[in-house]
Amino acid sequence: MPRMSAVERRRELVEATVRLMVREGVPAVTTRAVVAEAGMTLGTFHYCFASKRELLREVTAVLVDREARASLAAVGPGGGVRETVAGALAAFLAVVRERPREQQALLELTQYALRTEGEEDLAVLQYDTYRAAAETVVSSVARACGVVWTVPEPVVARTVVGMLDGLTVALLVDGDEAAAREQVAVLAGCLAGLTRPAADGAP
Numbered sequence: 001m002p003r004m005s006a007v008e009r010r011r012e013l014v015e016a017t018v019r020l021m022v023r024e025g026v027p028a029v030t031t032r033a034v035v036a037e038a039g040m041t042l043g044t045f046h047y048c049f050a051s052k053r054e055l056l057r058e059v060t061a062v063l064v065d066r067e068a069r070a071s072l073a074a075v076g077p078g079g080g081v082r083e084t085v086a087g088a089l090a091a092f093l094a095v096v097r098e099r100p101r102e103q104q105a106l107l108e109l110t111q112y113a114l115r116t117e118g119e120e121d122l123a124v125l126q127y128d129t130y131r132a133a134a135e136t137v138v139s140s141v142a143r144a145c146g147v148v149w150t151v152p153e154p155v156v157a158r159t160v161v162g163m164l165d166g167l168t169v170a171l172l173v174d175g176d177e178a179a180a181r182e183q184v185a186v187l188a189g190c191l192a193g194l195t196r197p198a199a200d201g202a203p
Contacts, residue, residue: 009048013035016035016038017037017056018062019037020034022102026105031052053122057122063106066099067133068136068137071092072140074087075088075141081191084141084145089163093167103172134160138156142198147198148197150196167180
């Protein structure tokens with residue numbers, strides 16, 4: 001078996017954890033279960049991660065990065081704000097459709113953290129990661145469309161995360177993609193109303 005770098009081992013441990021979460025649920029994620037899934041040793045795990053908490057933080061970062069990359073790829077110059085925001089939201093929902101079990105795992109991770117004494121900060125870190133990713137997309141939309149937000153970008157990002165939470169749960173529950181597209185159009189219009197042309201003044 002080819003020798004793996006530390007980065008490659010970390011990546012495989014993260015992917016093994018995602019597989020476990022998707023297949024058996026968050027409570028099944030123990031260090032022993034993860035290394036068995038990855039075909040590694042406990043020593044390798046502790047070489048790569050200080051704790052299961054650190055691993056779960058990395059899992060969240062990896063899954064959120066997939067979503068953010070999809071949304072950012074949909075943002076380009078030349079479009080109107082409404083259309084650009086709608087495209088970014090639709091790209092996020094495409095990830096939900098393609099990887100629904102991963103989204104369920106993230107939702108379960110939030111509840112696990114909130115219900116498990118001493119793990120509550122995992123949920124806080126999870127949502128900090130969501131909001132940071134959303135703020136990156138929000139800033140990108142403003143630059144691409146030549147606008148500024150009329151409220152602080154962190155507030156817009158927090159609002160977007162709340163919107164996407166609702167859209168994600170609804171799509172996972174009823175699978176109604178037509179309804180999701182209608183919601184995206186409405187939400188894009190609401191967010192577009194929070195911008196003005198950049199020429200009107202500094203952000």
